[in-house]
Amino acid sequence: MVEKLLELRDVSCARNKDENIFSSVNFDVNEGDVVVLQGKSGCGKTTLMKCIAHLNVYEGHITFNGRSPKSYGIPSYRTQIFYVPQRPSLLPGTPRDFLATIASFQSRKAHSKTEGGDLNYPMDVAGAWGIDEELWDRNWSNLSGGESQRIALATAVGLNTAEVLLLDEPTSALDPTSSSQVEQFILDELKSSESRLKAVVWITHSEEQGRRVGTRFLRISASGCDEDARMPET
Numbered sequence: 001m002v003e004k005l006l007e008l009r010d011v012s013c014a015r016n017k018d019e020n021i022f023s024s025v026n027f028d029v030n031e032g033d034v035v036v037l038q039g040k041s042g043c044g045k046t047t048l049m050k051c052i053a054h055l056n057v058y059e060g061h062i063t064f065n066g067r068s069p070k071s072y073g074i075p076s077y078r079t080q081i082f083y084v085p086q087r088p089s090l091l092p093g094t095p096r097d098f099l100a101t102i103a104s105f106q107s108r109k110a111h112s113k114t115e116g117g118d119l120n121y122p123m124d125v126a127g128a129w130g131i132d133e134e135l136w137d138r139n140w141s142n143l144s145g146g147e148s149q150r151i152a153l154a155t156a157v158g159l160n161t162a163e164v165l166l167l168d169e170p171t172s173a174l175d176p177t178s179s180s181q182v183e184q185f186i187l188d189e190l191k192s193s194e195s196r197l198k199a200v201v202w203i204t205h206s207e208e209q210g211r212r213v214g215t216r217f218l219r220i221s222a223s224g225c226d227e228d229a230r231m232p233e234t
């Protein structure tokens, strides 16, 4: 039987006290899913991802393996339901600080690749994507958009704590070759028995990318979300 990972029931998020960005969002994320989130600019895709990661206030219920985020402890929950922001360059400090902070929150059920707090694997992953090790010690604000995206993704994938990755336009700053390298790596991790990764929620404005990676397609609007059988033409 397919394992249900995330369950969203009647999730809504307020823009202000009189208005919601969206309401009545209901869907599940199951093992093996790559859920592509679509919807017009400003409809709330990023906001919804932040609600799932428990980075935004929301109404309704979100559970992971049938339990509330709080029951895991929020830092531990966030290592398992791992949000990769669209612009990591806004993070404070350096990527190495970020890696150390996340690693300190990682669940005790660390998998073989990161057992014993091995922080080299994220650097190896980033290295395979063309990131020199010295970039890990620069401030995020001094990295290019594409460098910071690759480092944030390599951290998320390489720490191997995430069962669900929440990817917010993860390749928007990458050239097509780097972009397809990253896409393929993530899809391979999803299939690998070595990896804890079980599902991905992916925001992209690229129809081609959506078709390449997606197994399910959800459209967000103010009144909720609808599932499409395939990536719709815009």
Ligand SMILES: Nc1ncnc2c1ncn2[C@@H]1O[C@H](COP(=O)(O)OP(=O)(O)OP(=O)(O)O)[C@@H](O)[C@H]1O
Residues within 6 Å of the ligand: 015, 021, 039, 040, 041, 042, 043, 044, 045, 046, 047, 048
């Ligand atoms: N911190 C905030 N305070 C108030 N409004 C916000 C905040 N963050 C986002 N919004 C508003 O919430 C709405 C949804 O924004 P969000 O970034 O989630 O949209 P999106 O669908 O991801 O957009 P895009 O496709 O352009 O990235 C927008 O109208 C935005 O202006």
